[in-house]
Amino acid sequence: AREIFIPPSFNNTTDDEAPGDEKPPQVLNNACRDAFDLATVIGTPIFGSNENATVAPVDTCEAVNRNGRGVWYRMQGDGSRYVASTCDATDFDTQISIYSGVCGRLVCQAGNDQFFACGNGDKSKVAWYAEPGIDYLVYVHGRRETSAGIFQLTVASVDDNDKCENAQFIERGRFNFGTTRGASVDIVVGCTNEATPAAWFTFIGYGRDE
16 A cells, blocks of 8 residues: 655644744744755655645746745665656645755755646756765645645656666656766767767657647
C-alpha cells in the first residue's frame, strides 16, 4: 500500500500566554532545517500542507515567486534525474523550488510556477539532475502569501531515456516530461554536429501532420 501522510503540526502556545493569545499551529517542516526526509517515499505520493507555514527567506529560484508560504523536504542525490510534482490532489496555486547545499547557503537548481499540462496552471512540476552525494531541498510553496492548502507531492526518478535504445514512448495526445540535465552527450550524424546532452522519445506516425 502507498504510504500517504499529512505532516503533523504543533501549537506554539506557551504557559505564559493568556487564552486567545495563542499563535496558529505551524507545520513541523516549516523551516529549512526541519525539512522532511524523502528517502523512504521516493516515487510515492505524499500529502502536505503549507497552511500556517511562513515565507522562507530564500532567493528567487528561476523566476519563481518567493513571497508564498511554504514547507521543506530533503533528499540526497544519487546521479539520477528527478521530477517533483504537485499535479494531483492539490487544492491551491503551488510553486516548487529546488535548491542544493545547506540551509542558509542554498543554490537554486530548478523551479516551476505554472505547469499547464496538468490542469489550469495552478499546479507545478519541475525536473532536475541530482548529483551523487549532494543534498537537495525541495521547497513547496504558494504563489502568493494567501495561497495555502493541502497538496500532494510526488518526487520520482525520471525514466532513463538518455540513450536512443531506451527512448520513452509518447502516446498520442499525452504530455511527457523530462530533463536533459545529467543526460549523456549524443551526436546524431546528419542532424547535428554539436555534442550536447539529450533525451530520447519515440512515437507512432498516423500518416498526417501532427
